[in-house]
Amino acid sequence: MASSVEQQTASPAASEAQIPRYQAIARRFAQAIREGTLAPGEKLPSVRRLRADEGTSASTVLQALAQLESSGLIEARPRSGYFVRARTSLPVPRPSAPGVEAGTPLDGVSALVADLYHSASDPSLVHLGAATPAPSLLPSAALARALAAATRRSGSGGVELAYPPGLRSLRRLVAQRLVATGCALGEDDLLVTAGATEAIQLALLAVTNRGDTVAVESPCYYGTLLALEALGLRVLEVPCHPETGMDVDELSRRLDLHRVAAVLAVPVFSNPLGSSMPDEAKERLVSLLSARRIPLIEDDVYGDLAFAPSRPRPAKAFDRDGTVLYCGSFSKTLAPGFRIGFVAAGRFKERVEVLKFATSIATATPAQQALVQFLADGGYDRHLRTLRARLEQNVARVGEAVAGSFPAGTRVSRPRGGCFLWVELPPSVDALKLHRRAHDAGVAIAPGHIFSAAHVHASCIRFSCGEPWSERVDVAVRLVGRLAGQLVGRKGR
Template identity: 45%
Template sequence: MQHKLKRYEKLADEIAALIRSGVLAPGARVPSVRLACNTYAVSPATVFKAYYLLEDRGLIQARERSGYYVREHAQSSLAEPRMSQHQTTAQEVGVSELVFSVLGSLKDPHTVPFGSAFPSADLFPLGRLAKSMGQGLRRLSPRQVIADQTDGNAELKRQIALRYTLGGVMLPMEELVITTGALEALNLCLQAVTVPGDLVAIEAPAFYASLQVLERLKLKAVEIPVHPRDGIDLEHLQRCLEQLPIKACWFMSSFHNPLGASLAPARKQRLSDLLHQHQIPLIEDDVYAELYYGNQPPRPLKSYDSEGLFMHCGSFSKSLAPGYRVGWVAGGRFANKLMQLKLMTTISPSVPAQVAIADYLQHGGYDRHLRKLRHSLEAQQQAMLAGAARYFPAATRVTRPSGGYFLWFEFPEQVDALRLFNEALAQGISLAPGPIFSATRGFGHCIRLNHGHPWGAESEQAMQQLGRLLAAF
């Protein structure tokens, strides 16, 4: 069931939205308890509980005998990154060697995990999931053990379909294909609508795994610039669709990796109209959808699709169960082909993992967990932004996503991200250099940092050390 917000949680979210939008600026006084009571028609106890929650989220702080104030780092003083350059050509993709060399060096558990692709495992209810696995397996019949391998666990599919419904998307269960994580779902989607040599529109910068998939399937990338706040450049996409024989699009419309950008609803509608006009299938990578900071979840592009042209891919790896490798795709008109492709390759993700997640979604308090997770990620984002403002060069530019756990940094042109990566790694700090997010190895002076791990002295010292390394360029 969807977790119903308590009044103090709603009040905290409303004030947090004022802070994120800049209405309440850093250093500004938050409404007094008396004023908040009168304005929002709530009790003093409700206001205090809301303010305590905002303190825990790192957004406000109390000053003795003075009231509550927006923390100075609740908005960064650093400028926003610029949008990447336009290109209207198809690119052969060959980034795997670079990506593997970077990712291979991030495995040392003693490094500060700013380069990681996952939040901290400490933020997830792994003990409760283990209990759910035991309970679910005890109820599992021998027949289900076999059936769930091909069709997917029926209760898991029901729970996923229910979450779509709560988000305003009516989805038949038959459209859902359970996969081994979202990456398999995304792979299957591309295979369903392309053949080697086809052109696929992707974002620039792009999630590096999308580049690796295109490389493996011998597809060519058409890079579409992404604005760091507003998302994909729709005008440039339209020109590319008119000039090039693009066969599919692979986009992230909410909390884009690595930028964190999100398309506003009107822009999502426009993108949907554009793709339907040209009859171009969309592969929607939406693995961060549950990690929004406000009280309104983003609508997926899937919700704008009335023709079954969009394939919506999700996963529990970033929101609940890293390592369980359970994802899915709402396949639209392509669902049967996706199922056939899956049965020709992996057949099924782990049945016990499916059962565990299904039981947790029913009984484990998923929405309560998500609210706690979102608050932790937002507080950690504020801490990283504060560290960047303190230690990084003044010319640094950084994104301010309203969800997820990545920040994208753009430095002056003389900064070499790959050199910075190697120097930081020698100091025990990992990061993700910009070139791994581009088919053309662009973004050579940009990096992605992960704020999905609890913030402490080690994190603060790592930001300070990165600042020293940047100052040497």
């Protein structure tokens, strides 16, 4: 599992001039570890030697070593120095294989999803099931200042309605960011929504009718399945590879068998797998659906959480005829409570805007104004650099804890972005039973049952890595591993 500093080594050496000196040192050592130049168990040079070799201060060297240590690449041994850690890993999960029947989503598990939401506010639990970063990883104080400044500057305290499509200043800034990812969009192409959930719901309302079938990835985020159920839509599940995302060839075969009104996918850092489609696959996906006149609803809420220096291009970058309805949000990266999302609906733009007014009239004005302030002064990009590194460290540490404590036969995903790990347990382990036992022991996890309408992930769980790494989190992950070991061979008992 790649760490933050490991991924950063992929950037050109010239970029070292743009980062702090300690990070540049950490990058070089991370690359040496990744390439095997520094082997597991090998001792690093002393702080005194590194200080002399690098021509820098002891504090800079110690910062670099601290970053390597927090990323799980090295370990400090008392009175001995720093050593390359022996890194454990597990095979990646097998691609899911749901049948081709178009079924009804989430039969009988809505109550379980509600339990997860209720658990998210329980301070007694270790939260390894939530879908957002912990508040301590978010710039709460800076956002509060931006909110106060924005409402003062507006002259009205933010009480006026920002009618659809939303504040032009915010749409302009979002469009500029999307252009940098390869999307040919302007401010007039965007509509501000109450989070990505509303963006997706508006997109579904615009392109489907009750009773229609929507193709989704399997496993699929349970919130998406609930939204489909609430709208009276049916689900066609398509296998999703843990590393490369939705199987486009299999999607094409299933489209030949079923009449599908839309495809809803997360091409970049999917929830829960963390998979990311290669550009070639994204381009094929858009081309396939464009030729069949089937809209693609793209959920890109995790695209900004790439562990590499640059984020992958969304599928929308390959859209030439408005087939893709692109949905994004700041809820997973910046401010979940602000509920600010957006949709670029392509040829469905006018329909989506009317639906927005009909369903919620407008998105909260003060939150939009605060985001304008935060984006315009560079605060968002500075925050993202820190958040990406922290999340990657968390993902790496949770993955190593799983590798060291879960029963034989366990497989775990290796995402290159986002904040999730998908853990495939031995087939005899009932993930729902594991979820209940873990909850009773003080740990919240998400069982695989709720990520499929066809219930094909009964031996899988999703870990959220949004909690800062700590001894408490380490103990919780290893506790879940022990509980899973107790359930091996007990399915159905």
